[in-house]
Amino acid sequence: MKTQDPYDNEKTRRKIEAMVEAEERYLAALRRERLESEATPLRITGRRTFLAAAAAAAGIGGLPRIAGAAAPPGAVERPVPADPTKVQGTPTNDDGGYGSRSQFESEARWRFGTPTKESSWTMTPLEHGMGIITPSGLHFERHHGGITTIDPSRHTLLVHGMVEQAKKYSMADIHRFPSISRTMFIECSGNGLTEWSKPTLKTVQGTHGLTSTSEWTGVPLALLLRESGIKPGAKWVLAEGADAAVMTRSIPLDKCLDDAFIAYGQNGEAIRPEQGYPIRLMLPGWEGNTHIKWLRRLEVSDVPYQTREETSKYTDLMANGIARQFTFVMEAKSVITFPSGEMKLPGPGFYEVTGIAWSGRGKITRLEVSADGGKTWADAHLQGPVLPICHTRFRFPWLWDGKPAVLQSRATDETGYVQPMLKQLTDVRGLNGPIGSIYHLNAVQSWAVAADGSVTNVHA
Amino acid sequence: MFTLRTAKWLGVSACAALLAAGCAATQRSGEVPQSAYAGGKLNLGTAPTTAEIAHYFSYPADGRGLPSGSGSYAQGEKVYQTKCLACHGDKLQGTPLGDRLIGGRGTLVNNSPAKAPVKTVESYWPYATSVFDYVKRAMPFNAPGSLSDDEAYAVVAYILGEANIVAKNEVINAGTLARVQMPNRNGFVSPDPRPDVP
Numbered sequence: 001m002k003t004q005d006p007y008d009n010e011k012t013r014r015k016i017e018a019m020v021e022a023e024e025r026y027l028a029a030l031r032r033e034r035l036e037s038e039a040t041p042l043r044i045t046g047r048r049t050f051l052a053a054a055a056a057a058a059g060i061g062g063l064p065r066i067a068g069a070a071a072p073p074g075a076v077e078r079p080v081p082a083d084p085t086k087v088q089g090t091p092t093n094d095d096g097g098y099g100s101r102s103q104f105e106s107e108a109r110w111r112f113g114t115p116t117k118e119s120s121w122t123m124t125p126l127e128h129g130m131g132i133i134t135p136s137g138l139h140f141e142r143h144h145g146g147i148t149t150i151d152p153s154r155h156t157l158l159v160h161g162m163v164e165q166a167k168k169y170s171m172a173d174i175h176r177f178p179s180i181s182r183t184m185f186i187e188c189s190g191n192g193l194t195e196w197s198k199p200t201l202k203t204v205q206g207t208h209g210l211t212s213t214s215e216w217t218g219v220p221l222a223l224l225l226r227e228s229g230i231k232p233g234a235k236w237v238l239a240e241g242a243d244a245a246v247m248t249r250s251i252p253l254d255k256c257l258d259d260a261f262i263a264y265g266q267n268g269e270a271i272r273p274e275q276g277y278p279i280r281l282m283l284p285g286w287e288g289n290t291h292i293k294w295l296r297r298l299e300v301s302d303v304p305y306q307t308r309e310e311t312s313k314y315t316d317l318m319a320n321g322i323a324r325q326f327t328f329v330m331e332a333k334s335v336i337t338f339p340s341g342e343m344k345l346p347g348p349g350f351y352e353v354t355g356i357a358w359s360g361r362g363k364i365t366r367l368e369v370s371a372d373g374g375k376t377w378a379d380a381h382l383q384g385p386v387l388p389i390c391h392t393r394f395r396f397p398w399l400w401d402g403k404p405a406v407l408q409s410r411a412t413d414e415t416g417y418v419q420p421m422l423k424q425l426t427d428v429r430g431l432n433g434p435i436g437s438i439y440h441l442n443a444v445q446s447w448a449v450a451a452d453g454s455v456t457n458v459h460a
Numbered sequence: 461m462f463t464l465r466t467a468k469w470l471g472v473s474a475c476a477a478l479l480a481a482g483c484a485a486t487q488r489s490g491e492v493p494q495s496a497y498a499g500g501k502l503n504l505g506t507a508p509t510t511a512e513i514a515h516y517f518s519y520p521a522d523g524r525g526l527p528s529g530s531g532s533y534a535q536g537e538k539v540y541q542t543k544c545l546a547c548h549g550d551k552l553q554g555t556p557l558g559d560r561l562i563g564g565r566g567t568l569v570n571n572s573p574a575k576a577p578v579k580t581v582e583s584y585w586p587y588a589t590s591v592f593d594y595v596k597r598a599m600p601f602n603a604p605g606s607l608s609d610d611e612a613y614a615v616v617a618y619i620l621g622e623a624n625i626v627a628k629n630e631v632i633n634a635g636t637l638a639r640v641q642m643p644n645r646n647g648f649v650s651p652d653p654r655p656d657v658p
Contacts, residue, residue, distance in 0.1 A: 007567055012576035014556065115556040116601070145604060159505075160513050168508040176504055178497035197573035220495050227501055238518055244604045246597045248518055259492065297516055306521045306587045308594040315648060317577060321569035323584075325648040331655065363491075387491045420657040428656045432568075433576035440654075 012434050016194055018113035023206045026110045027342060072106035074137055109138055110205070118146035118244070121188070123209025126337045131383075132183070132356065132391040134212035136267050141274045142188050142210070144309075145244030148294055152278040155242070157224075157262070161300035164229030171264070171278055177219040180261060182284065184389045185358045187211035187330045189287035189314060189439040196426070196436030199457040204340040207445065207457060211333075211358065213391040214275075216282055217265030222257045225300075234300045238307075239281050242296040249290045250304035251283065255328075259284050262295060285360030285389040286328040287439070289314050316437040319430020324437075330360035332419050333442040334367060334394070334411035345453035348402035353380075356391045359413035363387065366412040367394040373406035373446065373460040374421070380409070388414070405449040406460045419444055422459060517596070521587040523638025530633035531614025533621040539611045540618050543600045552622050558601070562623040565643055582623035586648055588640035592616045592632075613637070 071077035076095065081087045109122035121142040124134055134140075141147075152171040160166035191210035194200040201207050225237075230253065237256045241247040251260070263271060263282045271277050276293025283290050289309060304310065304326070315323040334357035339345055357364045363386050368377035383393035394409070411419040422443035429437050446460035519526050531539075540548075547558030554560030564578025577583075581591055596612040598604045607615065617632040626632070626640055 006578070008560070008564070008576040008578045009574075011554070011560070118601075145598065145601075158508055158513065158516065160508065166508050166513060167505040168512065169505040173505050177502065178495050180493040180495055182493045223495065223497070223502070227503070227505060240516070240518065244598065246605065248593075248597070299516075299518060301520065303520050303522070305518050305593075306590050307518070308590055308598075311587065311590050311648070312579065312581075312585050317568060317579070319569070319571035321647065323568075323648050324652060325650040327652045327654065329652065329654065385491065417655055424657040430571045431573045432570050434573050435576070436573070 008433070016200060016434065019194055019206070020200060022110055022113040023201050023203060026205075027202065071103045072101075073108055074101050075103040075105065076100050077103050107138070109140065109209075119144050121190075121210065123205045124212045125205045126209055126211075126335070126356070127204050127340050127343070129337060129356070132213050132387075132393050133267065134214060134391075136214065136269070136272050136275070139186075139212040139214060139266075139272070139275060140188065140210045142190075142288060143243070143245075143274070144247055147274045148243040149273065150242060150278055150294055155278050155296070157279065157295060158297045159224060159228050159300070160297075161238075162231040162234040162302065163225075163300050164231060165227075167224075167228050169224070174219055174262065174264065174279065177223055179217055179219055181215055181217040181265070182261070182282070183213065183215040183387055184282070184284050185211055185213045185330075185391050186282075186288045186291055187333075187358070187360075189289065189327070189330065192441040192443075193435050193438050195443075195457075196422075196438075196441060197431055197434050199459050202341045202457055204335055204337050204445075207341070208335045210288070211356075211391070213358075214266045215268065216261070216263040216271075218261045218263035218279070218282065221260040221262055221281075221298075224262065224298075225256060228300075230300060233302050236301045236304045238297075238299040238301060238305050239290075239292040239295060240297040240299070241276070241292045242294040247289075247292055247309065248305060248307040249292060249309055250301075250307065250326075251281075251290060252326075253300070255283055255286070256298075283328070285330060285362075287314065287330055290328060314439060316429070316439045317432050318437060319432050327440060330358075331440065331442045332359035332361065332364070332411045332413040332417050333357070334364075334409040334419055335445045336369070336407050336409050336447060339407070339449065339455045340447055341455055341457045343455045345400060345449060345455070347453065348400050351398050351400055353396040353398045353407060355394055355409050357382075357394055357409065357411035357419075358389070358391050359411065359415075359417070360389055361417065362389065362414040364392040364411055365414050367392070368410045368412075369394075369396040369398075370408045370410070371398060371400075371405045374408055374444070377410065400449070402451060404451055406458065407447045407449060408444050408460070410444050517593075519589045519593045521589050521638065523589055523634060526589070526592070526634035526637060527609040528634060529609035529613055530631050531610050531612070531617050532631050533614075533617045533628040535610070536614035536616070536618025536621070539607070539615050543603075543607070543611075544615065547601060552619065561619050568644070568647065580623075581619055582625065582643065584644050584647070586642055586645050588616065588620060588625075588637055588642055591619065592637055 107125040107128040111122045114120040124138050124140045157169045188210035235253050236250045261282045263280050279295045281292040281295050315325045317323045336355035338354050357367050367380040369380045370377045380394040380396040386392050446458050448456050448458040549555050552561040560580050562582045564580045564583030567578045613632045620626040621628040
């Protein structure tokens with residue numbers, strides 16, 4: 001019998017390859033479209049522009065453009081008139097009262113190629129992001145047991161354990177509480193896990209796509225807990241989801257009484273099923289996994305529960321064999337989204353370098369950009385309003401001389417913390433395998449711009 | 461007459477009153493949203509019944525609340541073969557579908573990107589209670605939460621037996637589970653030492 005590999009090299013290689021392949025499939029489709037379209041290479045996509053151009057060139061305006069051409073997800077395929085001023089447009093409210101995006105826009109989340117589609121994740125296409133809000137339909141996902149379907153009229157939230165009075169809330173009860181709205185990012189602590197030992201994925205969607213920002217609306221958790229009354233000695237709250245994973249995480253009570261809230265709204269409407277409909281726990285600045293989706297239960301306790309997700313997963317194994325546990329905060333991070341991997345600059349000249357920065361500890365106070373691999377840095381413009389624990393858009397005017405360059409961004413937050421270089425992180429945490437300690441990689445990202453304008457992911 | 465100017469004045473006045481009362485003290489940063497409500501209990505929600513609460517479970521490391529019932533290695537082997545083997549492999553070695561469950565001791569201390577540490581129940585999980593909780597909660601993947609307490613105890617007995625953590629003749633139950641000494645029991649540190657770079 002073949003003896004098993006003493007290390008998990010095979011499994012890890014498979015995991016990384018599956019991710020590379022998933023991104024490659026996405027890119028291959030886009031490249032085909034780009035070849036067909038001769039579209040501007042500035043954006044990674046191009047197909048929709050091509051279809052419009054082809055239809056116009058063929059003089060088939062007013063007729064369905066291409067038989068069987070499917071609209072991108074979230075769009076409706078409509079005939080494109082040769083001259084939109086000479087024919088009436090689509091009738092008002094013909095979309096049933098809920099709008100869709102343009103059929104010429106096709107950016108989408110892509111899924112990491114896990115063996116099951118139920119335990120998997122998708123990445124936000126940050127390279128196309130504008131401003132700071134992620135469209136709800138492009139918000140990254142991480143599921144451990146699929147996306148459950150919950151009838152809100154039957155959903156309840158139970159609060160019990162070390163409380164004076166256990167409580168059960170219907171969704172109607174929850175909606176009666178005083179509410180808040182908060183625009184904030186959620187980032188999976190596994191964001192960038194492929195990038196610890198070498199540059200692996202090609203696009204910013206692959207390297208950084210597990211972070212997204214929405215405006216979330218809901219009830220401060222402190223108000224809910226006050227209804228029950230906390231007993232002396234309580235220090236932790238177990239949060240449990242109603243999905244097939246029955247996801248559980250132990251959360252320090254202090255956080256629950258500070259800025260935690262229970263969200264039922266996302267970007268002005270009910271939160272999406274894949275984000276935890278009808279309610280999700282929000283812990284501003286903390287790793288995404290703790291934001292329990294489909295929240296059904298909160299149990300107040302004196303000890304953490306040592307659940308599977310806070311012991312065997314979401315712990316950061318250092319080189320000395322000791323794993324850090326309960327590493328909740330997402331530290332300051334930034335990434336240039338334009339230009340970024342797989343894009344191609346058409347030639348020397350002016351470009352507005354842009355990207356996002358964020359910190360789980362508060363506001364971004366400074367963002368520096370380097371075009372020479374970190375030798376010199378210059379301050380970028382932070383687009384206001386700069387909100388604490390929120391994606392912050394930065395912009396930097398850059399005159400490219402056409403020579404090879406390495407673009408980097410470095411964020412500083414209001415605590416004075418400066419986003420580290422990768423080597424600073426691995427010097428302290430070690431490199432325990434190809435994907436290191438997996439979680440909490442917040443290093444400076446480098447994009448190399450070659451003389452021909454092509455942009456690639458590098459470690460610099 | 462109620463004018464725009466009056467409304468503005470009232471607004472300013474209300475703010476001043478709040479400041480005087482100290483209500484604004486909760487504001488840490490101008491942009492951190494705070495509840496507009498600063499009163500007492502709202503008396504919303506209802507009291508759940510004991511039965512409703514008993515429907516849920518989660519077991520901390522001291523084993524409190526663990527259900528009655530028990531399971532042996534031999535019973536667990538049967539359960540494993542019918543309900544776990546397809547994903548976790550006939551030798552608990554794992555497959556692309558399910559994690560490897562045993563082995564890996566000695567691989568956690570490592571500073572080489574060429575060697576991937578093997579994190580299994582045997583090598584990495586600090587508490588046996590977490591294994592029981594998770595198996596009962598979310599396994600098997602194709603029928604989550606379907607095992608009886610006896611079956612869940614038995615599967616844990618089988619995994620821990622195969623991992624050479626407990627003897628194969630030991631019965632796992634509410635009394636014995638929390639006393640299991642996992643090899644990596646002391647392999648975790650908290651609180652979080654970050655920020656850990658200058």
